[in-house]
Amino acid sequence: MRTFEAASQAVEVNGETVLAIVSGLPFGPAQALRVLAAHGIRDPQPGQWFRQQAWLDAFREIAATLGPNTLYAIGRKIPDQARFPAPITSLHRALAAIDEAYRLNHRGGPIGAYRFEADGPGRALLVCDNPYPSDFDRGIITAMAERHRPAGADVRVTLDPARPTRKQGGDSCTFVVTWEA
Incomplete structure (x- = not known):
């Protein structure tokens, strides 16, 4: 997807x-709410629904300016804000739950996916x-991996250089x- x-x-x-x-913007909620309002999202509250394109337009502005x-930082806040399935009892389950959460928090048409693949120990x-x-x-991935890593393990999240990237x-x-521990 583009x-x-x-x-x-x-x-x-x-x-x-x-x-x-x-909660993820460094300059505080008042400015964040102004950016959202500029794209048609006013006074967002839990339980409300907004056009994804309006939210993506806010992201585009944030990307260009910040x-x-x-x-x-905003991605790291998603596990604090969005609905996630329970229970999450392992790192593999946490990574697979990202796609499930994505589907819980979006509706109305094709949204894409977060496809999890175990790739060895x-x-x-x-x-x-x-x-x-x-x-x-x-x-998002880093926050979920850090929260659900095995005790004492260090976690690293990197783009796979051998595959295409949106960047x-x-x-x-x-x-x-x-x-690894």
């Missing part, structure tokens, strides 16, 4: 997820085929998640 472009104008994202921008580190892949920026996805015009990104 970054910042909803697959359908009918796709919506819930208020819980939208609020990740409010850069990839801010997108990453201490290694997994996540293929992100969705309209969100790569640094945002990396933030280089691809339709998806593949992240490699590794961990």
